[in-house]
Amino acid sequence: MEKYWQKEIETASRDEIVAIQNKRLKETVRRVYDNVEHYRKKMDEIGIKPEDINSIDDLHKLPFSYKQDLRDTYPYGMFAVPMKDVVRLHASSGTTGKQIVVGYTKNDLDVWADICARQLYAVGADENDMVHVSYGYGLFTGGFGLHGGAERIGATIIPVSSGNTNRQVTILKDFRSTVLCCTPSYAMFIGETLKQMGIDKSELCLKAGIFGAEPWTDEMRQQIEDLLGLKAYDIYGLTEIMGPGVSYGCNMQDGMHVNEDHFIIEVIDPDTGEVLPDGEQGEIVFTTLTKEAFPIIRYRTRDIGVVTRGKCECGRTFAKMSKPRGRTDDMLIIRGVNVFPSQIETVLIRCGYTANYQIIVDRVNNLDTVEVKVEMTDEAFTDSMAELTKRERTLHEEMKSLLGISAKVTLVPPRSIERSIGKAVRTIDKRKLI
Amino acid sequence: MAIKQLAVFVENKHGSLDEITKILANAGVDIRALSISETQDFGILRMIVSDLEAAKATLKENQCVYTVTEVVGVSVPDTPGAMAGVIRILSENNINLEYVYAFLGASHDSACVILRVADNALTEKLLEEGGYHVVSDPFIEKL
Numbered sequence: 277m278e279k280y281w282q283k284e285i286e287t288a289s290r291d292e293i294v295a296i297q298n299k300r301l302k303e304t305v306r307r308v309y310d311n312v313e314h315y316r317k318k319m320d321e322i323g324i325k326p327e328d329i330n331s332i333d334d335l336h337k338l339p340f341s342y343k344q345d346l347r348d349t350y351p352y353g354m355f356a357v358p359m360k361d362v363v364r365l366h367a368s369s370g371t372t373g374k375q376i377v378v379g380y381t382k383n384d385l386d387v388w389a390d391i392c393a394r395q396l397y398a399v400g401a402d403e404n405d406m407v408h409v410s411y412g413y414g415l416f417t418g419g420f421g422l423h424g425g426a427e428r429i430g431a432t433i434i435p436v437s438s439g440n441t442n443r444q445v446t447i448l449k450d451f452r453s454t455v456l457c458c459t460p461s462y463a464m465f466i467g468e469t470l471k472q473m474g475i476d477k478s479e480l481c482l483k484a485g486i487f488g489a490e491p492w493t494d495e496m497r498q499q500i501e502d503l504l505g506l507k508a509y510d511i512y513g514l515t516e517i518m519g520p521g522v523s524y525g526c527n528m529q530d531g532m533h534v535n536e537d538h539f540i541i542e543v544i545d546p547d548t549g550e551v552l553p554d555g556e557q558g559e560i561v562f563t564t565l566t567k568e569a570f571p572i573i574r575y576r577t578r579d580i581g582v583v584t585r586g587k588c589e590c591g592r593t594f595a596k597m598s599k600p601r602g603r604t605d606d607m608l609i610i611r612g613v614n615v616f617p618s619q620i621e622t623v624l625i626r627c628g629y630t631a632n633y634q635i636i637v638d639r640v641n642n643l644d645t646v647e648v649k650v651e652m653t654d655e656a657f658t659d660s661m662a663e664l665t666k667r668e669r670t671l672h673e674e675m676k677s678l679l680g681i682s683a684k685v686t687l688v689p690p691r692s693i694e695r696s697i698g699k700a701v702r703t704i705d706k707r708k709l710i
Numbered sequence: 711m712a713i714k715q716l717a718v719f720v721e722n723k724h725g726s727l728d729e730i731t732k733i734l735a736n737a738g739v740d741i742r743a744l745s746i747s748e749t750q751d752f753g754i755l756r757m758i759v760s761d762l763e764a765a766k767a768t769l770k771e772n773q774c775v776y777t778v779t780e781v782v783g784v785s786v787p788d789t790p791g792a793m794a795g796v797i798r799i800l801s802e803n804n805i806n807l808e809y810v811y812a813f814l815g816a817s818h819d820s821a822c823v824i825l826r827v828a829d830n831a832l833t834e835k836l837l838e839e840g841g842y843h844v845v846s847d848p849f850i851e852k853l
């Protein structure tokens with residue numbers, strides 16, 4: 277029996293969802309126009325008034341918001357309520373550039389807890405579960421997001437935060453955690469550590485994992501499931517919108533349901549800004565519908581994905597977004613071909629290697645070069661040099677058909693690529709493109 | 711009959727070989743024979759060791775990638791033409807030799823030659839029929 281945290285809305289008809297969105301969008305636009313100078317100026321510049329926005333069909337008339345806008349208005353320029361109503365701040369370090377800060381009212385935290393509770397219920401968790409949170413607690417939204425959701429459903433929370441992987445494994449085993457929440461690359465790391473500590477996955481009680489905050493592939497999902505003996509689910513979110521829980525994976529393990537009563541998703545052509553029809557790949561754009569402290573209009577996430585609508589087998593009716601294929605800023609343009617690290621990951625795992633890899637892009641004599649460092653595994657190793665070089669050649673050819681150019685594949689010993697307790701660093705781009 | 715050989719993945723850089731041999735030595739594992747194949751980036755270190763289980767345990771603990779393969783060991787007398795005889799038996803029977811290496815036994819008048827072939831049982835049978843002494847694990851351990 278599928279369990280829903282908020283069944284009525286999670287299984288509402290398309291008409292009901294659209295009606296809610298229409299109403300909330302109008303309110304949001306009015307609120308940001310009245311309270312946030314940044315939006316008022318941007319709308320005035322193009323001659324749009326709040327009364328011009330009457331339904332979600334008018335959304336495309338509104339200008340986009342960019343990360344740069346958040347930096348320009350740092351720290352509190354985009355807040356729509358007085359600071360006395362802001363009960364929590366979170367910040368995103370931003371791997372590149374200046375940090376940004378976001379705020380939450382009491383109601384915002386309430387909504388956040390509910391959407392994370394929906395996520396937990398969707399993976400089969402309830403008050404009987406032990407939710408082990410290995411996302412970092414602190415300014416990063418990861419830890420507190422699922423913490424709030426777990427608290428909301430009455431589960432037992434184990435707020436481990438990230439780091440000290442041996443201790444994570446000991447706690448997983450001794451405390452009998454049933455649901456693990458962390459980044460997928462950290463889940464891999466925990467799985468390897470488990471092996472190394474000589475603990476069998478059957479000694480753990482894990483049944484589900486909720487993994488997000490970085491792009492990952494279905495092939496990697498398989499590896500994590502094998503290592504940890506759980507079902508691995510996606511969660512999606514970003515600090516600028518709310519944090520984890522904007523979209524949530526369900527039992528079908530095929531895309532994530534967007535919490536459409538709180539957010540509108542659009543997919544656009546990143547070059548032209550044109551809204552794309554359902555099913556087409558493009559940049560994901562979000563508009564918040566209920567956020568009080570930090571509403572945001574048409575935020576360019578830089579994540580590349582696809583959105584589809586239609587009833588899911590799990591019974592939920594919210595639109596589904598695919599796993600992000602990558603980020604526009606992670607996208608590598610190699611001799612004119614667009615490549616995402618996730619595509620390289622797919623090839624590696626298909627050829628028997630792990631998701632521990634690093635892509636090094638350089639430019640030598642005006643030509644782009646790619647080196648993919650991948651760790652040798654027990655499965656991919658053999659005593660025969662002929663066989664090993666044959667496998668290396670297969671990998672090389674697969675890479676070539678993907679990238680359009682020859683990549684140098686370097687096999688390195690296990691664990692020689694640095695592990696990350698948060699988001700993995702997949703790419704080192706040494707090209708000076710200025 | 712076949713001998714168990716340990717193959718370890720090593721990076722082709724200064725100190726890698728040293729590291730593996732040190733790991734084995736620290737676990738009290740004696741290396742009886744050793745051969746390396748390498749490319750520019752990596753190598754395969756193949757060994758016959760005194761205590762396979764201890765070697766596996768310490769390699770695992772040190773996060774090394776390894777595999778155990780069964781190979782044929784044959785005692786070849788230190789006389790002209792003895793090795794050629796082994797090779798002739800293989801080629802006459804279309805047995806493809808993936809790699810070969812040898813080490814000296816205690817007696818010094820014969821060498822133990824390690825052969826990597828697809829069909830161990832067939833190769834052993836042919837060698838015995840050709841008058842060669844096929845070496846098994848216990849023999850290696852007594853060397």
Ligand SMILES: [Zn+2]
Nearest residue numbers: 526588590592
């Ligand atoms: Zn579903």
